[in-house]
Amino acid sequence: xxxxxxxxxxxxxxxxxxxxxxxxxxxxxxxxxxxxxxxxxxxxxxxxxxxxxxxxxxxxxxxxxxxxxxxxxxxxxxxxxxxxxxxxxxxxxxxxxxxxxxxxxxxxxxxxxxxxxxxxxxxxxxxxxxxxxxxxxxxxxxxxxxxxxxxxxxxxxxxxxxxxxxxxxxxxxxxxxxxxxxxxxxxxxxxxxxxxxxxxxxxxxxxxxxxxxxxxxxxxxxxxxxxxxxxxxxxxxxxxxxxxxxxxxxxxxxxxxxxxxxxxxxxxxxxxxxxxxxxxxxxxxxxxxxxxxxxxxxxxxxxxxxxxxxxxxxxxxxxxxxxxxxxxxxxxxxxxxxxxxxxxxxxxxxxxxxxxxxxxxxxxxxxxxxxxxxxxxxxxxxxxxxxxxxxxxxxxxxxxxxxxxxxxxxxxxxxxxxxxxxxxxxxxxxxxxxxxxxxxxxxxxxxxxxxxxxxxxx
Amino acid sequence: xxxxxxxxxxxxxxxxxxxxxxxxxxxxxxxxxxxxxxxxxxxxxxxxxxxxxxxxxxxxxxxxxxxxxxxxxxxxxxxxxxxxxxxxxxxxxxxxxxxxxxxxxxxxxxxxxxxxxxxxxxxxxxxxxxxxxxxxxxxxxxxxxxxxxxxxxxxxxxxxxxxxxxxxxxxxxxxxxxxxxxxxxxxxxxxxxxxxxxxxxxxxxxxxxxxxxxxxxxxxxxxxxxxxxxxxxxxxxxxxxxxxxxxxxxxxxxxxxxxxxxxxxxxxxxxxxxxxxxxxxxxxxxxxxxxxxxxxxxxxxxxxxxxxxxxxxxxxxxxxxxxxxxxxxxxxxxxxxxxxxxxxxxxxxxxxxxxxxxxxxxxxxxxxxxxxxxxxxxxxxxxxxxxxxxxxxxxxxxxxxxxxxxxxxxxxxxxxxxxxxxxxxxxxxxxxxxxxxxxxxxxxxxxxxxxxxxxxxx
Numbered sequence: 001x002x003x004x005x006x007x008x009x010x011x012x013x014x015x016x017x018x019x020x021x022x023x024x025x026x027x028x029x030x031x032x033x034x035x036x037x038x039x040x041x042x043x044x045x046x047x048x049x050x051x052x053x054x055x056x057x058x059x060x061x062x063x064x065x066x067x068x069x070x071x072x073x074x075x076x077x078x079x080x081x082x083x084x085x086x087x088x089x090x091x092x093x094x095x096x097x098x099x100x101x102x103x104x105x106x107x108x109x110x111x112x113x114x115x116x117x118x119x120x121x122x123x124x125x126x127x128x129x130x131x132x133x134x135x136x137x138x139x140x141x142x143x144x145x146x147x148x149x150x151x152x153x154x155x156x157x158x159x160x161x162x163x164x165x166x167x168x169x170x171x172x173x174x175x176x177x178x179x180x181x182x183x184x185x186x187x188x189x190x191x192x193x194x195x196x197x198x199x200x201x202x203x204x205x206x207x208x209x210x211x212x213x214x215x216x217x218x219x220x221x222x223x224x225x226x227x228x229x230x231x232x233x234x235x236x237x238x239x240x241x242x243x244x245x246x247x248x249x250x251x252x253x254x255x256x257x258x259x260x261x262x263x264x265x266x267x268x269x270x271x272x273x274x275x276x277x278x279x280x281x282x283x284x285x286x287x288x289x290x291x292x293x294x295x296x297x298x299x300x301x302x303x304x305x306x307x308x309x310x311x312x313x314x315x316x317x318x319x320x321x322x323x324x325x326x327x328x329x330x331x332x333x334x335x336x337x338x339x340x341x342x343x344x345x346x347x348x349x350x351x352x353x354x355x356x357x358x359x360x361x362x363x364x365x366x367x368x369x370x371x372x373x374x375x376x377x378x379x380x381x382x383x384x385x386x387x388x389x390x391x392x393x394x395x396x397x398x399x400x401x402x403x404x405x406x407x408x409x410x411x412x413x414x415x416x417x418x419x420x421x422x423x424x425x426x427x428x429x430x431x432x433x434x435x436x437x438x439x440x441x442x443x444x445x446x447x448x449x450x451x452x453x454x455x456x457x458x
Numbered sequence: 459x460x461x462x463x464x465x466x467x468x469x470x471x472x473x474x475x476x477x478x479x480x481x482x483x484x485x486x487x488x489x490x491x492x493x494x495x496x497x498x499x500x501x502x503x504x505x506x507x508x509x510x511x512x513x514x515x516x517x518x519x520x521x522x523x524x525x526x527x528x529x530x531x532x533x534x535x536x537x538x539x540x541x542x543x544x545x546x547x548x549x550x551x552x553x554x555x556x557x558x559x560x561x562x563x564x565x566x567x568x569x570x571x572x573x574x575x576x577x578x579x580x581x582x583x584x585x586x587x588x589x590x591x592x593x594x595x596x597x598x599x600x601x602x603x604x605x606x607x608x609x610x611x612x613x614x615x616x617x618x619x620x621x622x623x624x625x626x627x628x629x630x631x632x633x634x635x636x637x638x639x640x641x642x643x644x645x646x647x648x649x650x651x652x653x654x655x656x657x658x659x660x661x662x663x664x665x666x667x668x669x670x671x672x673x674x675x676x677x678x679x680x681x682x683x684x685x686x687x688x689x690x691x692x693x694x695x696x697x698x699x700x701x702x703x704x705x706x707x708x709x710x711x712x713x714x715x716x717x718x719x720x721x722x723x724x725x726x727x728x729x730x731x732x733x734x735x736x737x738x739x740x741x742x743x744x745x746x747x748x749x750x751x752x753x754x755x756x757x758x759x760x761x762x763x764x765x766x767x768x769x770x771x772x773x774x775x776x777x778x779x780x781x782x783x784x785x786x787x788x789x790x791x792x793x794x795x796x797x798x799x800x801x802x803x804x805x806x807x808x809x810x811x812x813x814x815x816x817x818x819x820x821x822x823x824x825x826x827x828x829x830x831x832x833x834x835x836x837x838x839x840x841x842x843x844x845x846x847x848x849x850x851x852x853x854x855x856x857x858x859x860x861x862x863x864x865x866x867x868x869x870x871x872x873x874x875x876x877x878x879x880x881x882x883x884x885x886x887x888x889x890x891x892x893x894x895x896x897x898x899x900x901x902x903x904x905x906x907x908x909x910x911x912x913x914x915x916x
Binding site (some may be wrong): 023024025026027028029030031032033034036049051068069070092093094108121122123124125126127128129147148149150152153158162164165168169176177178180181182183184185186187188189190193200201202203204207209211218219221222224225226228233234236238240249251254257258259260262264265267268269270271272273274275299301302303304305337341347390391392393411412414415416417418420421422430448449450451453454456457458 | 481482483484485486487488489490491492494507509526527528533535536550551579580581584585586587606607608610611616617619620622623626627634636637638639640641642643644645646647648658659660661662663665667669672676679680682683684686691692694696698706707709715717718719722723725726727728729730731732733757759760761762763799805841848849850851862869871872873874875876877878879880888906907908910912914915916
């Protein structure tokens with residue numbers, strides 16, 4: 001027992017042991033199960049606990065729609081088959097139901113429950129303020145978000161977040177399979193990874209601190225000891241604009257990999273990951289694809305266009321002084337890729353090197369360009385990535401070239417000083433990806449409890 | 459193409475297409491692989507990229523120790539077998555090596571690489587300031603943490619974080635298997651879940667905001683639409699004390715489950731999860747168990763002791779006015795459980811109901827007690843959990859009883875008002891669990907880049 005040292009027994013354990021007459025023990029063997037479809041076999045019976053999603057009396061009998069954590073089931077109640085009253089059974093109550101499972105091709109999943117017993121577990125204080133049991137809520141987004149804890153009881157609304165779980169799981173499964181290590185890095189930091197004014201500051205024990213804009217510095221540091229890392233964690237951007245594509249707190253799917261030959265290695269890894277993710281969703285989240293109407297794209301060969309070419313394509317010669325893509329450019333380029341290459345994805349590469357971030361490696365063949373890429377999907381940038389600078393002197397030089405002071409980045413530069421292999425990586429905005437897969441018009445719908453310039457509640 | 463509407467093609471795509479002569483495409487088929495042990499088959503040859511962990515010239519030949527993302531491999535260089543010079547090969551450089559794999563029982567994994575070609579990829583600006591290639595760094599914790607990006611290149615140091623990945627993966631695999639949904643909830647909030655002064659505040663667009671002390675409110679809300687949820691995410695506590703068991707930012711492994719009969723359902727779920735996690739670690743993380751010397755516990759039947767009994771046991775009659783366990787009590791109770799029940803785990807339940815949190819359900823049989831539990835392991839509380847109040851009126855009453863104002867919790871209480879099933883859950887401190895499994899004396903060693911009252915960097 002090496003974990004307990006120099007402990008003197010105080011009190012009188014032997015005598016006091018008598019006080020505890022029957023010592024209860026927890027074995028971990030008696031687990032409550034959550035309902036899944038495999039539990040509902042026609043011809044057999046089952047007992048489940050669920051929320052009453054809808055109650056429809058039909059005169060002599062009643063339809064009871066039950067909502068479990070993932071499914072919506074049809075049940076039929078008739079006093080002939082069940083001795084219990086349904087007087088208290090209505091939308092929103094919680095109940096325990098024993099039932100026979102019948103085949104019923106017209107019902108969800110081809111099954112219907114014939115209720116044998118029904119018991120109220122708990123009833124809410126008030127009726128739902130929204131049309132939870134309708135196919136769509138039919139309210140404005142603001143009302144939806146103001147009543148989020150109720151709105152998400154609507155099967156269409158909640159399905160987006162079960163689907164989100166699939167996106168995250170597909171990403172993670174692929175990363176682990178390719179021997180990336182999952183890491184957790186601090187969000188309270190002494191400096192932001194992206195610089196600029198778009199950063200939240202806080203008081204950290206009388207010190208000035210910030211909420212990290214990306215795990216960039218830490219995942220680069222981790223490449224030196226794990227070669228390949230990924231992180232799934234919140235990212236903070238204090239952007240003041242209120243658009244349909246920005247959140248102030250979102251989930252970043254980040255990875256970083258060492259020993260690359262160029263940023264194409266990172267791009268290849270992303271495309272292979274997306275292929276895996278889409279297959280994963282089709283295999284495990286068919287239910288949510290059906291409910292949300294998500295369109296799972298074919299991830300084939302993805303065309304690559306240089307920023308300079310992209311700008312010519314969108315703006316002709318007038319685009320000469322542009323340093324970034326506008327939202328309209330992203331829409332245009334995706335339309336172009338669809339029409340000319342039959343794909344919903346397009347990479348834009350080689351952005352101007354004068355632009356942040358300072359950690360992007362300049363192209364040796366044309367130092368006006370950085371080895372940086374965006375992946376566009378259905379009209380929206382869903383990824384930013386690239387090859388990073390690994391050489392210490394080169395990094396110091398670029399920090400200076402962007403009018404920053406290397407002394408402000410001492411800890412960050414230690415990784416470079418003591419050696420980093422050539423490396424690169426990317427960050428994917430989870431909510432943007434989900435939004436585009438499902439076809440939601442506003443990114444707030446893809447965030448369970450969104451944070452924007454006006455919204456800090458619920 | 460429903461995602462693009464009312465877009466007019468600008469520019470002249472057909473003509474400009476000519477500009478892009480050879481369109482590069484990314485297929486996702488050409489993936490760089492990270493080295494794993496199955497790549498090293500005796501009798502075969504391989505090429506890998508790795509960090510030179512150690513270089514030991516022996517007169518006529520040399521031992522080169524290679525560090526990959528997970529393994530440390532022995533290689534032998536002799537000019538007879540390899541035409542390349544090793545003049546630039548030394549500790550800390552990155553190299554590409556082609557080699558024949560030989561059986562060698564005295565080397566790690568029973569294999570040795572006989573180098574055929576070696577090429578420098580990159581060399582750092584400076585030599586390591588720490589003894590990275592020694593079994594242990596042998597420096598103070600402060601020096602370790604100040605030089606974290608180098609310290610973690612030591613195989614013993616980094617193994618703790620690969621092991622951490624296993625703890626997280628084992629938790630997650632079990633949760634998904636039991637049909638919990640993985641969720642992501644905001645960390646910027648309008649009010650903390652735990653109340654009190656231990657909270658970081660920040661300016662959120664001229665509004666007062668906080669960093670969440672736990673996902674409690676949000677996971678309770680989510681029980682109403684997913685029945686069972688879990689989250690793996692940072693948690694913030696602005697605790698001013700500097701102890702070996704507190705971090706100001708840590709990773710919480712949280713779950714919450716609906717339709718329970720009592721808090722024992724939550725405790726059972728935890729013990730089953732821990733059994734799964736320990737099996738998962740033994741199966742997939744044997745390498746890190748070996749390196750760190752982690753002691754994987756037998757999770758058998760876990761004894762349960764009421765708070766009142768626990769206090770009697772530790773303090774005798776003098777403990778009458780105690781409202782919580784001291785660190786020494788936790789050590790004592792674990793020693794007691796080990797000696798009397800042969801286990802390293804013990805549950806303490808039924809804490810005084812006058813104590814926060816206000817969401818803990820009071821015991822109906824004895825309202826002086828709350829249905830709250832701690833799980834102690836190897837002398838430390840690693841979990842706090844319990845049954846929560848689901849009834850609206852009961853929750854309002856308890857908020858008032860704890861001298862708080864229900865009007866401050868309007869959004870939180872909406873879940874109760876519109877109905878929550880009976881539910882409960884828990885939160886596990888990831889770093890505490892890892893620290894105790896590995897036997898680290900200080901929790902900072904279990905955090906990749908720890909945050910404490912004095913430490914905001916790196």
